[in-house]
Amino acid sequence: MAAMIDNEKSLEELVWAITIAPGRFSLIFARCNYISLREQQVQHLHKNCSVPIREITLQPSANKLYSQIQAELGEEKPSAVMVLGLESVKEPNIDDLLSSMNQVREEFRKNCPFPLVLWVNDEIVRKLLRQAPDLESWGKYTVFVRSTDNLLKFLQQKSDHLFDKVLDTGAECFLSNEEILGPHSYQELYAASRDLTKSAQQLPPDLEACLQFAQGRARDCLDDAIRDYQQSLWFWQQSNNFVRQGVLYFHIGLCHYRQGQLDRTNSQEHWQKAKDSFEECLKCFQQEKRDDLVAKFSVQKGKALRRLKQWDELKKLASKSLKLAKKYNLTPQIAQNHGFLAQVALERKQWRPAKQQAEKALKNLHTLPTQQHHDQGLYLLL
Secondary structure, three states: OHHHHHHHHHHHHHHHHHHOOOOOOEEEEEEOOOHHHHHHHHHHHHHHOOOOOEEEEOOOOOOOHHHHHHHHHOOOOOOOEEEEOHHHOOOOHHHHHHHHHHHOHHHHHHHOOOEEEEEEOHHHHHHHHHHOHHHHHHOEEEEOOOOHHHHHHHHHHHHHHHHHHHHHHOOOOOOOHHHHHOOOHHHHHHHHHHHHHHOOOOOOHHHHHHHHHHHHHHOOOHHHHHHHHHHHHHHHHHOOOHHHHHHHHHHHHHHHHHHHHHOHHHHHHHHHHHHHHHHHHHHHHHHOOOHHHHHHHHHHHHHHHHHHOOHHHHHHHHHHHHHHHHHOOOHHHHHHHHHHHHHHHHHOOOHHHHHHHHHHHHHHHOOOOHHHOOOHHHHHOO
C-alpha cells in the first residue's frame, strides 16, 4: 500500500513538473527499475496529464539523443516530450549517447522549449553521473517503486520460470536469461534484490540461491560462473531439492566443458570434470525418478565422453539414453544418441553398424529445424 501511495504521489509530481512550465525547457528524470511498472505509469501519465506528451523510443543502436529528437520532431512543437528505451541502448553506444547529451546540453536549453522526461533505471543513473554530470545536475527526479510483497512475488515468479524453462529446454541449447525472462530481466532481478535490501527486507535463502544461479548464467568468466553455481548448489543440497541440484550440476558441467574447448593444454582435465558434473546431474534426476529429465540431459555427458574417447562408456550411455528418448519422443536426443552409437562403431572399425546408426541419426535430424542439425556433417561422411 505504501508503494502505491508513493507512486501516486510521484505521478502527481511528474504531471505537475510537465504542466507547470509550458514553452520552456526543463529536464525530468523518471526513475524506475521495472519495465512493466514503467509501462503502467506511462499509461497513467497520459491519462492524468492535461497536455499531450510526445513519445520518442530509442533503438539499441542509438548514439545521439539531441539529433534524434530534432529529426523526429521536425517542425512539430510538442507540449512535452518523453524518451523511452535508454536502458535498451547497447554498449558502447549508451556511453556515447550520454556524453554527447552533456556536450550539447545548451542546445537542449535553446532548442527544446518543452519539458523533457527521460525514463531511467539505476544503471542509467550511474552512467549519467559518470558521463553527463552537468546535464544530470539540471534534472529533477521522480521515483517509482514496487512494494516489498510485489518484489518478493516478482523474484519468485522469475526464478521459478528460469528453472522451469531450463528443464523444459534440456541440453539441446543454452538460452540466456534474456531469452528466457525477457529483455533486461537480469538487471531487474538485481534491482529487486537491491530494493528489498533498502527496505530492510532480508532476501529469503531460496531466492538468494536463485539469484546466484541467474548471476552465474550471466557471467563472462567461467570460473566466476562456477563459483556462483556452487554457492547456489549448496542451498539446494541443504534443502534436498534434487531437481534444482541437477540443474546446477548441469551448468557447472557446461562451464568445465567450455574450459576444455578453450584450454587445449588441460582439456582432458576439464572434460573429465565436465563428465563428472553431468553424471551428478543425471544422478539427481534419477533420485527424483525423473527419467524424462535424464533423457533430456544425458546427451551432454555423451559429448564429454566423446571428447575423452571413452567409447565403452559412451556406448552404454547412448544405448540406455536412446531407449528413454524414444519413450518420451525426444527426436533431437534420438538423433544424437544414434550419432554417438555411429561414432563408437566407427572407432571400432565396424563400418556397417556405423553406417546404419548414422542413417538413423540423419533420418531423425531431417525432421528437425535446420538450427538443430548439429552433427549432420559428421553423419553424412559415414
